[in-house]
Amino acid sequence: MKLQLDPDRLFPADPATRAVARALFEQVENLPILSPHGHVDPAILVDDRQFPNPAELFIRYDHYVTRLMHSAGVDLSRLGIPNRQSGEPVASPREVWRTFSENWHLYAGTASGYWLQSTFNQVFGIDVQPSAENADAVYDVIQAALDTDDFRPRALFSRFDIEVLATTDDPMDSLAPHRALAADPSFSGRVLPTFRPDAYLNPSTPGWADKVAALAEWNGSAVSSYTGYIEALAGRRRYFVENGAVSADHGVFEPLAVDLSPAEASALFEKGLSGTLSAAESRAFAGHMLLESARMSTEDGLVMTVHPGVYRNHSSETFAAFGPDTGHDIPVTTTYVENMRPLLEKYGNNADFHLVLFSVDETVYSREVAPLAGFYPSVYIGAPWWFLDAPDSVLRFRSAVTETAGFYRSSGFIDDTRAFLSIPARHDMARRLDSAFLARLVREGRIDEGTAGRIIVDLVDSLPRKVFKL
Amino acid sequence: MKLQLDPDRLFPADPATRAVARALFEQVENLPILSPHGHVDPAILVDDRQFPNPAELFIRYDHYVTRLMHSAGVDLSRLGIPNRQSGEPVASPREVWRTFSENWHLYAGTASGYWLQSTFNQVFGIDVQPSAENADAVYDVIQAALDTDDFRPRALFSRFDIEVLATTDDPMDSLAPHRALAADPSFSGRVLPTFRPDAYLNPSTPGWADKVAALAEWNGSAVSSYTGYIEALAGRRRYFVENGAVSADHGVFEPLAVDLSPAEASALFEKGLSGTLSAAESRAFAGHMLLESARMSTEDGLVMTVHPGVYRNHSSETFAAFGPDTGHDIPVTTTYVENMRPLLEKYGNNADFHLVLFSVDETVYSREVAPLAGFYPSVYIGAPWWFLDAPDSVLRFRSAVTETAGFYRSSGFIDDTRAFLSIPARHDMARRLDSAFLARLVREGRIDEGTAGRIIVDLVDSLPRKVFKL
C-alpha cells in the first residue's frame, strides 16, 4: 500500500473550514522550530556521527513504539532492548525492522503511526506503507540515506530549521556537550540544558542520599547540612543558567507544594539521610522542595515546568529486565487546585515567575489548569503531553482550555521527544491542529480570520519565546 | 478590524446541517427570555438610573473579564477595583477602557469575548474590534448611548424582552426592591428573589454565628435554640415565597448530605455557636443543613439548586486587597452519587421536589448527573455553568448527558450572570448551540426534524417554566 501524505492532513473535513485552515497553516508552515522542552541527547550534535541504523533510530529507543508491539506479545529483546537479567542476545537491527514492519497495522490511528508516516515520507522519501514484504527494501533505503552526510545530526538540525532545542539534564551534569556546541563557531543552533532535579528532591527516590552527597561534595559543604543542600541546588541552577538553561523541569508523581519552616525542613532532611522518614514525611519534604524550587525560580528566573501524574515503571518484571522508559509508565489522576495552593499563595501573582502546568489527566484542563492560568499571571497551560500529544487529544485540549483562558495563556507547542527525527513531524502536526481549531472558530463566527491569523503566528512563535524566556 | 456578527454563528460548518440549525433557531430566536437564576442587582430596575460609564458596565464588576487581564499582569486597580489595603487610587473609567481595549486579543475564543462582541454590536451598534487606537472613540459611543433614556435599565429590560429575571439574595434581605417592582404598575416584568442561605448553614463560614443571631432576632427565639434556627430559616423562606421566590440556591463546596437526628444536629449547632466544632463536625452539620433545606423545599415548594465544587478566594493576597468575586475562584473535583445519597433516599422519588444539579467538573455529566436525572423524578440536569457556559463546553455537555437522559431532564438555559447587558447575548448563544446540537442529530438520522423542532421550543420555553415552577 502507498504511503502518501495528504497536503490537507489534519484539517477539518468541511471544505470551507478546510480552506481557512490551509490559509492559516501557510502562515506558519515554514517558521523555524522552537523546542523548549525535550529529551534529545545533545552529544549527537557534538559528535555529529551517523545514526547507526533504522532500528536504533526509530524503534529501540522510542517507548511509544516499543510499547504497542509489546502489548501485541512481542518480547522487548526482539526490538533491540537488551534483557539485563537473562542476558540473551537481542535481535539484530534488520530483524527488529522486520518485526516492526509486520506489526505496522498496530500503529494505525496512533500518534506514533502518524509521526512515523510523516518522517518516512518527508525525511526519507519512502512512499510505501511498511509491511513484511517490503521490510528489507525499506530498511535498505533508510540505511543508505543514513550513510550519507546529509543525514548526520547537524545536517538534519539545519534541514529541520531548528532554532532552539532544549535538552533535559541531571543537575550534576557537566553540560560539556552544551558548552562544546556553544563554543563551536561552525554550529549556530541554540542547544539549551534543562535542570531536572527530581532525584535530588524526593527522599523516596532510590539513591537520593547519594545524590545529596554529590551535591554536598560539589558545594564543599557537609552532607548533613540542609543549608548546604539548598545552596548547592541554587548553585547548580546558576551553573545551568550560565550555560543557557531557561527552565527547570519537575516530573513529580503528584503536584504537591508544602510550606515548611527551615527548621522543619532541616529535620526531615536529616531523617531522610538516616533513612527513617515515614512515607508522609517523605511526601512533605518533596512537597517542600517543590516550593523551594519555585522560590529559586523567582530568584534565578528559570521557568518552572511541572509534568506530574505518571506511575513510573508499573511493571516490576519489565523494569527488572529492561529498565525504565520501556513503555510501562501509566497516568494517574491529577489535581492541582488544593495541592499547589501553598506555592501559588507565595508566588502565583509574580508575573516574572513562569509556572507551566502539564497533565496526562485530561480532566484538569477545563476544571483546573485553564481557570488557574486564567487568573494567576505566573501560570501557563502546558501543551498536551505524552499520551495526549496526538491529533484528537490536542483538539480536545484546545476546546477544553480556550473558552476559559483564551490562547495567550498557553505555552505553545512542546515536543518533549527523545526521537530527534520526529521533531519536524510533531511541530508540523501541532501547527496543523492549531490551524484546524482556529479555522473552526472562524467558520462558526466566533473569531474573524484576521484575528486567527495573528493568533496562529503567536502560538508558533511569540508565545513559546515569551513563556520560556527564549 | 471589523466587528461583524455572522448570522450563522455557532452553527455547524457542514452546509446541510447548518441549514437545519438555522431553521430550528428561527423558531426560538425571538421568544422571551426566562432567566430563573442570576445575580443582577434588582435595585437597578427600581432606581432605573443610567449606567454610569462603559468601564463600570462591562469591566469592573465582571470577574470573567477582569481575571484574564489580571493573568496578563494587569493589576486589578487598573481595572477600577479599589485596593482595600493600599488605598491607592483606581484608574479612571476611561483608563480602564483603554487597558481593556489594548488587551482585547486575550479574549479571542473565550466566552466573554463572544458575549462582549455580541453586546457591543447588537446593543450599541459598534462595528470595530476594540483596540488601543479606537479605545476612546468606542468609549464615547457607548457613553453617549448610556446617557440616553433608551439605555436605562428598564428600557433595556423591555428591549431584551425579559419575562422573568431571578436575583440572588441573602436570607435576611428585606426584598424591598422586589416588593417595589411588584407594586409598581409601570413595570410589568417579573423580578424574583432567590434564597441563598450558605452563610447561614455552614458553621465554617466566617460570621456564621452572627448570621444565626440575626435569624434568631428576627424569629424572636433564643440564639442558642436549634429549633428556633430551623423555624427562622423556614420563616424566611416563606417570606421569599410570598415575594415571588421560586428557588433556593446552595453554593456548597462539596455536595454532601448528612442525615443527623435532631438531637445530634442540636448538639453540633450549640458547639458551632461556642466555636468548638471540629472540621469534621462542621462538615457534618453543613451536610445536615443541606438535607434540612431539601426537606423545607418539599414543604414550601422552592426548587433546590446546587452549585458545588468551587474553591473560593484561592488567592489570599488578592482577596485581602480586592475582596471576593475578583476572578480567583477555581473549580475542584465534584462527585454526587455517594455524597448526596442520604438526600435522594429521603426525597429523590418525590416528583414535586425539584433538585437541579450543576457542576464545574465536566466529568460528572455522563458519569453521575445524567444517570441520576434519568432515574430520580426530582433530579434535573443543571445547564453548563460558569467556566463551562461557552460554545464548545455546552456542546460537550449536551453530548455527555443527552444519550442517557434525553432532553427533558435538563433545566433549560440559565445565564447566572451579574452582567445585565450580557443577558440577551447569553440566551442567544444557548439557543444557537441547542439548535446546532439538534441539527447534528437530525443530519445523523438520530431524530427527525419535526421532533427537533418540538424540542428546541421546549428547551427555551416549557422546560425552564416547568423545572423552575415559573
Add this chain to the structure above:
Amino acid sequence: MKLQLDPDRLFPADPATRAVARALFEQVENLPILSPHGHVDPAILVDDRQFPNPAELFIRYDHYVTRLMHSAGVDLSRLGIPNRQSGEPVASPREVWRTFSENWHLYAGTASGYWLQSTFNQVFGIDVQPSAENADAVYDVIQAALDTDDFRPRALFSRFDIEVLATTDDPMDSLAPHRALAADPSFSGRVLPTFRPDAYLNPSTPGWADKVAALAEWNGSAVSSYTGYIEALAGRRRYFVENGAVSADHGVFEPLAVDLSPAEASALFEKGLSGTLSAAESRAFAGHMLLESARMSTEDGLVMTVHPGVYRNHSSETFAAFGPDTGHDIPVTTTYVENMRPLLEKYGNNADFHLVLFSVDETVYSREVAPLAGFYPSVYIGAPWWFLDAPDSVLRFRSAVTETAGFYRSSGFIDDTRAFLSIPARHDMARRLDSAFLARLVREGRIDEGTAGRIIVDLVDSLPRKVFKL
C-alpha cells in the same frame, strides 16, 4: 410523525467523509453477529415460545427504558413491574404500551430511543413514531407479528444472523439450557454460558455465606475450608468451560486486586463465615479473590472481563418495592492503575491471559485503560458499556483510546443486553460508528482507505474472535 431510518444514519455530516463511511460500512453490514457478553435468558431459545406481548418484550424488562419514564414521574407498576411491597396490580400490557407511547418524546436523542426506532422499523416494519394516538394500532401490529412463528426466538436468532451469543450465569447454574441447545441438532447457533461469580467472592454481598455453603456442598468439602472453597470455584469454572464458556465476568464495585497469602486469605474467609469481617477486611478478601480469579483464568483459559464502578440499587425505596435492575444503578469514579497493579504484576505480561477492562467513568479511557492496554499483552480495552454505549459516547471512546493504543487493543463490540430484539440494532449502530470514526481519520489524511477497510473488518470479526477466544 413518520418513522423512517436514514440509510446514512450515524455517518459524519460532511458529504465526502460520509461517502467513505458508507463504503466502509458496506464491508461489514452483513457479517454475522458475535455477541461475547450479554444477558439474554437462554431458556427462550430452548423453549422457543412466542414472546407474550409488546410491553413485556420492549418495556417491562428493559431498565434503560423504564428508568426514563420513572424520572418523568411514572410509577414502575404502571410499566408492568410488580410492587413487591404494596402488591397492587400492575398495569396491563396494553396500558403499559399506552404510557410508553405518550412518553416517547423522552427518548429523543437517547441510545434506547435509537435502538427502539431501529427495531420497530426493521423488525416489525413500523413506519410511525409512537404516540398516544397510535399506541393501540402499533401494539396490535407488533402483537400480530409476535403471534406468528416468524417472530419466535429461534426464527429471530436465525434472521438476526447471530453466530455466537454469550449469556451470564450463576456459578452454580446447571447450564441446562446451554446443554439442551448444544445437544439439539435442529439448532445451530452457539449459545455460551459466562461465569459470573461476584456474589460468591465478596463477603459483603448479602447471602454470601449461603453461596459458599452451596459451593462446599457441590464440592463435598467442609463449608469452613478455604481450600475447598477455592477448589469448588475452580471446579465450577471447569464445568462452565466444558459447556462452552469462554469468559468469567466480574461486576465489582471497585477494580481492586489484593495479594494475600493463603493463610491470610483463609483467616479472612473464616471470619467472613462468622460474620465478623470489618469493611476493610471484606474489601481485602474480595480484592484477593479477584486476584485468585485471574490466577484461575491463567489455568483454565477463561477470559476475565471486569465491569466496575456502578453503585447498585441507589434507591432503597425502589429496591424494596421493585427489586434490582430497575434503573437506579449509578456510575461512580473508577481507577485502575494503582488498584489493579497487584494483578498486573502477577499476570499482566501473560499474553494467554486476556483481561478486558470496561468502565462507565469515561475519564479512565485516555488516562488509564488505553495506556495499560498499550503495554500489557493481557489487557484489552472493553467497548463502551451501559450508559456509554451510545453514538456520541462511542465516538468519544474511540477518540480517547485510539491515539494511544490503536485499534487492535480494543475488544470489538459487546452488546451486553438483556433485550434480545435490540441485538441487531446495537451491532448495526456499532458498525456504523466505527465506520464513521475511521472515515474521519481517512478524510483527515491520518490513515488510508485501504487500511481503514482492513480495520473495520477486524473490529467486527477477527478482534472479538481473538479477544474472547471464540
